[in-house]
Amino acid sequence: MEQLAFQDVFSGDLSQCWGCGCHNPHGLQIKSYWAEEGQETICTWQPQDQHTAAWLNVLSGGIIASLIDCHSVSTAMMVALHDAGYAWTSEPPVIYITASLQVTYLKPTPMTSPVTIRARVTEKGKKKMLVQSSLFAQDELCARGEVVAVRYTPATQ
Numbered sequence: 001m002e003q004l005a006f007q008d009v010f011s012g013d014l015s016q017c018w019g020c021g022c023h024n025p026h027g028l029q030i031k032s033y034w035a036e037e038g039q040e041t042i043c044t045w046q047p048q049d050q051h052t053a054a055w056l057n058v059l060s061g062g063i064i065a066s067l068i069d070c071h072s073v074s075t076a077m078m079v080a081l082h083d084a085g086y087a088w089t090s091e092p093p094v095i096y097i098t099a100s101l102q103v104t105y106l107k108p109t110p111m112t113s114p115v116t117i118r119a120r121v122t123e124k125g126k127k128k129m130l131v132q133s134s135l136f137a138q139d140e141l142c143a144r145g146e147v148v149a150v151r152y153t154p155a156t157q
C-alpha cells in the first residue's frame with residue numbers, strides 16, 4: 001500500500017497551498033514523510049521544464065526556496081502533532097506558518113533527476129520552531145535551508 005504523505009490529509013485552505021497543497025493543480029504538490037519518526041522528514045520531488053532558472057538544466061532558486069519552505073513548515077507541524085500525541089487529521093489542531101526563510105545555494109541544482117530535502121527541528125520554543133534542511137540532487141548537497149516556523153492562531157480562536 002502506498003504510504004500517505006502528510007499533505008495528503010489536508011483539506012480546505014491547507015490543501016490549496018501553492019507549495020504543498022494536494023488540491024492546488026498549479027502548485028508544486030510536494031509530499032513530506034517521516035524519514036525517522038519524530039526526528040527527521042524527507043521529501044522527494046521531480047522538477048519539470050517550467051521550473052528552470054536561466055539555464056535549462058538548473059532549477060530556479062525561487063522553486064528551491066518554496067520546496068524548503070513548505071517541507072520545513074510541514075515538518076514543524078508534523079513534529080508538533082507528534083510531540084502532542086495527535087493523529088494526523090484533515091484539519092490539524094496545530095498549524096505553523098513561515099516567519100522567516102533563509103536559503104544558502106551551494107551549487108546549481110540539476111533538473112534531470114529528483115531532488116530530495118531532508119529536514120529536522122533543531123530548536124523548539126513554546127510558539128516557534130527552527131527547522132534546518134538540506135537539499136540534494138544526484139547525491140550532492142546543493143542547498144541548505146533554515147526556517148523559523150511560528151504557531152498560527154486564527155483570530156477567531
Ligand SMILES: CCCCCCCCCCCCCCCC(=O)SCCNC(=O)CCNC(=O)[C@H](O)C(C)(C)COP(=O)(O)OP(=O)(O)OC[C@H]1O[C@@H](n2cnc3c(N)ncnc32)[C@H](O)[C@@H]1OP(=O)(O)O
Pocket residue numbers: 013014017019020069070073074095096097098099100125126127128148150151152
Ligand atoms: C496568515 C496565513 C494563514 C495560513 C493558514 C494556513 C497555513 C497552512 C500551513 C500549511 C503549510 C504551509 C507551508 C507554507 C508556509 C507559508 O508560506 S505561510 C505564508 C508566509 N508567512 C506569512 O504570511 C506569515 C506572516 N507573518 C505573521 O503572520 C506573523 O509575523 C507571525 C509569523 C505569525 C509571527 O507573529 P507574531 O505576532 O510576531 O508572533 P509572536 O507570538 O509575537 O512570536 C512568536 C515567537 O516567534 C518569534 N518570531 C516571530 N517572527 C519571527 C521571525 N521573523 N524570525 C524569528 N523569530 C520570529 C518571536 O520572537 C516569538 O518567539 P518566542 O518569544 O516565543 O521565543
